[in-house]
Amino acid sequence: MLKIGVLGAGHLGKIHIKCIKEIPEYDLIGFFDPDEENSEKVEKEFDIRRYNSLDELVDAVDMVDIVTPTISHFECASKSLKKFRHVFLEKPIVTTLDEARELIKIAEEANVKVQVGHVERFNPAFLAAEPYLRCRSGMLSGLTRPFLLRNPISANPCLLKPTGWPNSIPGAPMSPSSSTL
Numbered sequence: 239m240l241k242i243g244v245l246g247a248g249h250l251g252k253i254h255i256k257c258i259k260e261i262p263e264y265d266l267i268g269f270f271d272p273d274e275e276n277s278e279k280v281e282k283e284f285d286i287r288r289y290n291s292l293d294e295l296v297d298a299v300d301m302v303d304i305v306t307p308t309i310s311h312f313e314c315a316s317k318s319l320k321k322f323r324h325v326f327l328e329k330p331i332v333t334t335l336d337e338a339r340e341l342i343k344i345a346e347e348a349n350v351k352v353q354v355g356h357v358e359r360f361n362p363a364f365l366a367a368e369p370y371l372r373c374r375s376g377m378l379s380g381l382t383r384p385f386l387l388r389n390p391i392s393a394n395p396c397l398l399k400p401t402g403w404p405n406s407i408p409g410a411p412m413s414p415s416s417s418t419l
Contacts (some may be wrong), residue, residue: 240263315341
């Protein structure tokens with residue numbers, strides 16, 4: 239069983255916490271969010287331990303779920319990877335291509351996994367439109383590109399029914415039907 243911690247407990251962070259709590263293969267250790275007022279609410283609402291720092295949380299887990307503003311992704315991910323922690327990272331991955339390359343290098347050196355969340359592929363609106371976007375050859379047309387943009391409707395947890403977590407990480411759930419992030 240992998241011990242996992244969540245960095246960031248805003249709107250999406252709370253969705254991640256809720257979903258992870260429902261996966262028996264993970265032991266949700268806790269979360270860190272620098273917003274003291276929000277952290278107190280999340281701690282009570284989800285009955286989950288709140289850590290006082292990013293480092294304290296990372297030291298306590300095998301895997302880190304990063305659900306913070308994009309500008310902090312590189313710092314959070316690089317610190318986690320350098321401590322040999324697997325990382326699940328919301329997109330956009332980082333703010334520059336150089337940062338992305340550096341994260342790949344750090345992950346390879348630490349021999350740990352990094353997975354980027356692509357939950358929009360499970361958005362019911364996209365799934366319903368997919369048959370209409372296929373070309374005669376059966377391939378998806380370039381018209382799918384607008385669905386790569388995040389919008390307020392797609393952030394609604396009631397509309398997202400994604401499945402699967404990083405199947406390549408030892409101990410991760412393998413069932414494609416599991417209701418996870």
